[in-house]
Amino acid sequence: MNPIEQFDQSKSINIAGLGNDDNVQKSAIQFMLDSAPYQYTYNFTWLGRPIIQYPQDIIALQELIWKVQPDLIVETGIAHGGSLIFSASMLELNAICGGCQDAEVLGLDIDIRTHNREAIESHPMFKRISMIQGSSIDPEIIEQVKAKASGKQKILVFLDSNHTHDHVLAELEAYAPLVSVGSYCVVFDTIIEDLPDNMFSDRPWGVGNNPKTAVWEYLKTHPEFEIDTNIQNKLLITVAPDGYLKRL
Template identity: 70%
Template sequence: MDRANARKYSYHFEWLGRPVIQYPQDMIALQEIIWAVQPDLIFETGIAHGGSLIFSASMLELNAACGGPPNAEVLGLDIDIRAHNREEIEKHPMFKRITMIEGSSIDDRVAARVHEFAGNMKRVLVILDSNHTHAHVMRELELYSSLVKAGSYLIVFDTVIEDMPEDAFPDRPWGKGDNPKTAVWEFLRANDRFEIDREIQDKLLLTVAPDGFLKCLKD
C-alpha cells in the first residue's frame, strides 16, 4: 500500500473517458454491491473529475438493461464543482442519470436537499468520499446514514489513512487518529443498524476502504 500510494496509484485510471480516483479492486467490489442491492439512488459525496459518478451511472444503466430499476439515478455532491469538470460530466452519455449539487455535505440546508431528492426511493446506496477528517466524516454519517435501509450499504472511502505512516499526508488536515476509519469506529459504537461486511473486506487484499463497507442490517 505504501508503494501504491507513493506512485499515486488511485490516479492511474479512467472510467468511460473520465478520471476515476479509485482502486480497480474497490470498483469491482462496488459493482458487486450495486448489482446485489439494485438501488434506486446512489448518493455520493465528492465529485472531483466525475469518474465515480459516471461509473455509478453506467452500473445503473446495466442494471436497468438486465431488468433492474429503469429510472435509477445518481446524485453527486461536492463543495466545489469545477467548471471544466461539470462541462465534461454534463456532455457525457451517462449524464442522463446524474444530478449534481454544489455545496458542503455537512451543511444542514444541503443535507435537506439531499433528503428531499431521495424522497420515497426504496433502496438508496450512500458513498462518502469528500473531506477525510474525523469530524467531517462523522457528521456525514450522522446526516446521511438514515437514507440507507436494510440490505443496502453505506460505503466510506479512504479509511486506509489510519493505516498509513504518520507523515503520509503532511499537506492535509487528516492523518492517523483523525480520518474516516476513526469516524466509522465511533459511528459503529453508537449505531446497531450497520456492521462491517467482513466477506467483502476479506476478499479485498488491496483496498482504500478497510472497515469502510458497511451493510445495513435493519431499517
C-alpha cells in the first residue's frame, strides 16, 4: 500500500470512528446549542457576502463541487447571496483548473430583497449567477428551472428555503430528479429534527415537521438516492445530517 492509500485508509477509519462515537456526537450537538444564542452561522461571509452556514458545511460543499464538476448548481433560498457567490467562485476555480468553462449557478427565492439583489449583481462572481424570484414549488418556477437544466450534464442541487416538511418534500419531488448520477441533492437544516422544539417556536417548522422528515419520506419511494453518512460523520457539526443525498 502506497502512502496515499495509507492516508486515505486512515482517514476512513477515523471518520467511521467519529460516526460511532456517541460522546463526540453529543458534543457536536451541544456546541450547536451553546453557540445558537449568538447566531453563530450568521457571523461568516464569503467574498464579502453573508453566507449563513457552518464553516464545516462550506468545506463539504467545496469538496462536492470539485468532485462532481457540475455545469449547473441549483439553489433554493438566496437570502444575502453568500451561498450563490460561494458556488459561483467554486465553479470559477473549477474552470481555471480545466473544468467546465461556462458552469453556472441558479438561485431561487420567493423574495429577493432589493439591497441583496443589487449586492449580488454588482459582485464579480455574478457572471456565473442567474436568479429567479418566486416560490420554488410554484409549477411555473419549476418549469423555468427545468428549462435552465436542459442540456446540462452534471447538476448539483442545494435546498435551503422554507423548512417545513411539505415544502421540502415538494422541492425534492421537483428538483432531485435533475441531479445527475454520482452528484448530490443537499438538503439543509435537517438538524431541526435533532434540536429542542422550543428553538423554533416562532417558525412554522419544528420537530416532526422539517427537512429531515421530508428526506425520510422521500427516500421511501426513491431508491435512486442514498444518504452519504460519511459526510456528516466527518463534519460532526453540520446543519444537514441525513441531508447529503447521493444519486446512485
